[in-house]
Amino acid sequence: MVNVELGVEKSIAIDVHHHLVHIKSLLPSSSCSTFAKGPKRKASLDVVHKHGPCSLLNNNNSKSRILPTQSNILDLDKERVNYIHSKLLLSSKNNKIDQKLASSANLTAKSGSLIGSANYFVTVGLGTPIRNLSLVFDTGSDLTWTQCQPCSLSCYNQQDDIFDPSMSTSYSNITCTSSDCTQIYAATGRDPRCARLTNACIYKIQYADESFSEGYISQERLTITQTDAIDNFLFGCGQNNQGLFNGSAGLLGLGRHPISFIEQTSQLYNKTFSYCLPSTSSDTGYLTFGATNDSDVKYTPFSNVSNNSSFYGLDIIGISVGGTQLPISSSTFFSGGAIIDSGTIITRLPLTAYVNLRDSFQKGMTKYPIASSFSILDTCYDFSGNEMIFIPKIRFFFRGGVAVELAALGILYAESLDKVCLAFAANEDDSDITIFGNVQQRTLKVVYDVGGGKIGFGSNGCK
Template sequence: MSESVFYKLAFYPLLLPLSMAIQMSSLLFSSLAVFFFFFFFSSLEKTFAFQATIEDTESNNLHLVHLNSLLPSSSCSSSIKDSRRKGSLEVVHKYGPCSQQNDGDRKVTHSDILNVDKERVKYIHSRISKELSGDDGLKELDSANLPAKSGSLIGSGNYFVVVGLGTPKRDLSLIFDTGSDLTWTQCQPCARSCYKQQDPIFDPSKSSSYSNITCTSTLCTQLSSATGNDPGCSSVSKACIYGIQYGDQSFSVGYFSRERLTVTTTDVIDNFLFGCGQNNQGLFGGSAGLIGLGRHPISFVQQTASKYGKIFSYCLPSTSSSTGHLTFGRATSRLLLYTPFSTISRSSSFYGLDIASITVSGVKLSLTPSLFSTGGAIIDSGTVITRLPPTAYAALRSAFRQGMSKYPSAGELSILDTCYDLSAYKVFSIPKINFVFGGSVTVELQPAGILYVASAKQVCLAFAANGDDSDITIFGNVQQRTLEVVYDLGGGKIGFGAGGCK
């Protein structure tokens, strides 16, 4: 027997267990490796899942904002939402590239807009205060003594729509305002004065459907509560004369009349009551006048009740270089949350809201429940910046500043005292702000509804304080941007939905 064979036979019984041991060790090592791999992977997965949960929680309380999304472009970007829907009009910001209106050679600044907004708020506070005190504030109409500030801007809103007036119709650009009732436009022959407007001034003598309301008509007497001025009477024609004055002393005086109003090609309103202005002062952004969407019987909403059911909705665009819509009739969106209107006063044309609370970054502000109910609250398309009770504003500002502490501050802009220089950031984050209305309806404001952007170097918190906690709160149009806002007068409610302009 050879030596090699001998050794194989001699050591084979020992080699077999050793081989098996090696295999078992290898198997054990592989099993341990697999175990540790899955253990490590599982731990890593849990770590990432935990981190993702933190990030998700943070993102739920913060908006990630691209700076360019808040800056208007030099060209118009038109929205197509509701463009083919019956009773729908395109909404345009009067100072943006989508507007063909102008204020002559004078460039309107952000300070101009905010200063006029301040005057409008004073006017609203004064008007509601008189209503609540029982003082109707009626004045005898005297067109010669209605003051006007030369070159002033009307505090009636920033958005307009185009409608047709007369037979044949003439297209006119009118500012729409939920805080006004009377619809009016400038008319030829401009017996006293007309400001500069983009559209040709309406000439009633060239319309076959125009007529004046007489002084003795009961319709004429409705002007008192709608305008705050007793109507006048023409000594020659016995025509009813209206006069309306706004918060910044701008005004319109003229004949109270009937005319055919064309909303869209399929929606025509005959015998529509409106003011045909012969003496008009103030810069109206180049628009031809105003369309009143208040609650008074002579407002557009009430005059068209049989056609549109006292329902209208709108979406205000995120920037002045994009468009929104104003739609009359039942809203088609199902993603709406409704809160009841509150009553400000019996005669008020404004739409009241019940504000229950405000949250910033998911945290409810510590405010007494009666803070908002003491003065009441309204929603207004013509007021730019939301006005809060000083106590509420101080709490909101403090929470917002805390969430923006990593960004450099910028100087104040008129009534806005919390501003930031974000020119070095393409993307930044801001605290989310939610309003909770009556019926536990929560409305989340979009970034365009939280910030007022003068430039990349001056981006401001778009809220301001009232003079006193007892003053009425006003939910302004900046906060309404991109929301679908539905006014249902018949149902006594107002609805809010996200993505209204898309």
């Protein structure tokens, strides 16, 4: 068994089975921390939380925005998870009924993403000359899109200037007869339409919270860094956009469909990317494209998830709490399968696994006052009278002998110091898919080797 020791710079291991956590580290600072900028590799972008002080979306010059409450955010997270479950269930049922029918059927499913709950964004350049855009990145979405002038129907408020294709010398529309147009259905769940006068390909993508973007499928020069640019990158140039986008300019799709960023840049980055999500919203992580040479990264193979190619599957073998392996059969996780998702906040576990994890965690926390439940989180504590707390470590075990120890701030979710909760929730039953969410991924070095069919985890990734 390979053991990957994964800690947080704001927690101290008091023994091999517990974290010592400074209470102040549970909530973000009011100012942006600059020490955790991530490795400055060839194609690396800073990752920031869209609601934190590092976000340009929240600076003093931004348009007035009302930030969502923690309860609002978790409500959106619940909707995203419900939709992922329903989309995969629909795919699975069609697959069981008839393999041929499933592959050709016009399913009514929308995109498997809920952008309102996706927390993290990066800044990229689009067009010639370059226009910088802040895009939410999402491993559960495929189509990259941004709002475009002249916003013929509707555009929401965003921090960046809205992209104007008429001002770029490298922009072009895709025609309806192009093969690039015909493949849009699989990425959006909707058939493309054709502009009557211009023969331009029109997409529409709608998310589980009824947010949507509609516009032209186009080609443009996408700039990642000063040395890395992709010509003729396919993206959605949105003319009609509404929903919970929170000031970002659109979305960067990191899924597995041929139109995704990962597939379109396969010759440049060999279908490999990695990221580190910061410990709090006042810290900074990174998103890097291309191979990593980090020797401490341990890999587990991707698993197949239903008949859907957008999500990245995992095989979870077991979980331990405070050094004790939980009495959960690996078949509990295999029943519904598992994915890793950058846009889901709270990890969802099979009901049997969650009850075991929760009960074991509670046994290690009896010295702390219990607080009332919070949204989808039912195990909460009042830490307001403490300077430091002790919490049991939690490890996940994946196929291939990989053990991943969660950071302290990958175990807890704080609404306030008097309401800090275990950052896990239960599915309705064991047949629903397990989702390894972004709280649990905090500070981990997560490496997606899509071409190699594997995903890796390493320690202290944001340093």
